[in-house]
Amino acid sequence: MxxxxxxxxxxxxxxxxxxxxxxxxxxxxxxxxxxxxxxxxxxxxxxxxxxxxxxxxxxxxxxxxxxxxxxxxxxxxxxxxxxxxxxxxxxxxxxxxxxxxxxxxxxxxxxxxxxxxxxxxxxxxxxxxxxxxxxxxxxxxxxxxxxxxxxxxxxxxxxxxxxxxxxxxxxxxxxxxxxxxxxxxxxxxxxxxxxxxxxxxxxxxxxxxxxxxxxxxxxxxxxxxxxxxxxxxxIFGQHVSPSVADRLLHQSVELTGEERQVCVMFVDIRDFSNLAAAKLPGEIVEYLNQLFGPMIQVVNDHGGIVNKFLGDGFMAVFGAPSEDLKLARNAVACAREILSSTDRLVAAGEIPPTRLGIGLHVGVAITGNVGSEQRKEYTVIGDTVNVAARIEQATKQFRAQLLVSDAVAEQCGPDVAGAVDLGLVELKGQPKPVHLYQLV
Incomplete structure (x- = not known):
């Protein structure tokens, strides 16, 4: 019974x-x-x-x-x-x-x-x-x-x-x-x-x-x-980040922003145009999913969020929406693990030979909701974001995969031991040169 x-x-x-x-x-x-x-x-x-x-x-x-x-x-x-x-x-x-x-x-x-x-x-x-x-x-x-x-x-x-x-x-x-x-x-x-x-x-x-x-x-x-x-x-977390989604669901609809100390990371796939020209659209999407999947997990594991996908790359933020006292160290560790995971995927034959360019910069930025009551996006804006994007572009100039600003290097301290000092570098669109370091 x-x-x-x-x-x-x-x-x-x-x-x-x-x-x-x-x-x-x-x-x-x-x-x-x-x-x-x-x-x-x-x-x-x-x-x-x-x-x-x-x-x-x-x-x-x-x-x-x-x-x-x-x-x-x-x-x-x-x-x-x-x-x-x-x-x-x-x-x-x-x-x-x-x-x-x-x-x-x-x-x-x-x-x-x-x-x-x-x-x-x-x-x-x-x-x-x-x-x-x-x-x-x-x-x-x-x-x-x-x-x-x-x-x-x-x-x-x-x-x-x-x-x-x-x-x-x-x-x-x-x-x-x-x-x-x-x-x-x-x-x-x-x-x-x-x-x-x-x-x-x-x-x-x-x-x-x-x-x-x-x-x-x-x-x-x-x-x-x-x-x-x-x-x-x-569902929302698939488009932004679980932490951002949770914060937005609890936030009021007022489109206000706040200043935060953040570390911004830009990741870009080198020679993506040549790679995409030799593949079908479905193969390109599959390649990007195989490549970005582990990267997103690495970013989340280090306390960051992937804020935007930029076609053949993305922008990640550390220190927003939640405060992170070790944001620069976490960002550097995340960037290094992204490079390592990509090398492992290439070595295993899961993706074709891929080279990345990563730029990091830390500073104050404005974070918050942008849009209207019908459509909102959590975003990070400010000169810190612009500088990080230009640092990523500078990886082409120095044939490097990971460049960081002196502000990042200063906060990381011993974590960037062995970095190559590139000195002051003129960045496109920036009025002043930025002191850069190349990490391995």
């Missing part, structure tokens, strides 16, 4: 909305069982306190309660063990990715209130019908039904409420049956009086079920929003 089923059976996949919602429901049910176990412990403590504590009680009544103590505590202990077993079972199901089948939850919704009815029946037998029905014992149904909201099911809470009401009314019927009414006990021996309490118990279960139903609906909506957001980040 199957008592459980995979969580994804309702939604198709582990990541489906149905599976995620079922997982949340099982966790909520386990929480309900855990709190109920604690409530039972408190009831046992209250029962012991009523007998052995400084509670003002008639000696005769105290003796009757004392006589019922083994049976009451015994029943509550059995229920406590039942809830502990349920808690452990639910924990195992959560770990394995399963949920209880619905009929098991229905049976549990019937069994639990019957435990409380049994405790009430024992008290009626030992302390007397009126003392049992008029005492605090019948009120234990209400906190239990309030906890049933955590089952996140209107029907289950209603089943618990109806079962509790039936048990309470059956106990009340046998308790007051045959008792003679006196002026002081007329209400207490009137079954309609307890019938109204039974209706209140059902209404409590209904109210708890409504709360649980609303909680379940809100949980489903929250999971749907989270899934749509994750999907948006995933």
């Amino acid at each position: 199957n008592l459980s089923r995979p969580l994804d059976s309702a939604g198709g996949t582990d990541d489906s909305l149905g599976g995620s919602l079922a997982f949340g429901v099982v966790k909520s049910e386990r929480q309900r069982v855990g709190v109920l176990a604690v409530l039972i412990v408190l009831l046992i403590a209250a029962l012991l306190w009523s007998v052995f504590g400084p509670v003002v009680m008639q000696p005769e009544l105290r003796e009757k309660v004392r006589a019922s103590l083994p049976f009451g505590i015994g029943m509550l202990t059995v229920m406590f063990l039942y809830e502990c077993t349920s808690f452990g079972w639910l924990t195992q199901l959560i770990r394995k990715g399963y949920e209880p089948v619905y009929w098991v939850r229905v049976v549990n919704a019937v069994i639990e209130p019957l435990f409380f009815t049994a405790v009430l029946a024992f008290l009626i037998v030992f302390v007397g019908p009126l003392n049992g029905m008029a005492g605090p014992a019948p009120y234990i149904y209400f906190p239990y039904l309030a906890l049933s909201a955590l089952s996140l099911s209107l029907r289950l809470s209603l089943v618990s409420g109806i079962t509790a009401a039936i048990g309470f009314n059956v106990a009340a019927f046998f308790a007051v049956h045959g008792l003679e009414a006196t002026p002081s006990t007329a209400v207490l021996v009137s079954f309609p009086h307890y019938g109204m309490k039974g209706i209140l118990i059902v209404l409590t279960g209904l109210a708890a079920g409504y709360v649980g139903h609303r909680l379940r609906k809100q949980l489903g909506e929250s999971l749907k929003v989270a899934r749509e957001r994750d999907r948006a980040v995933s």
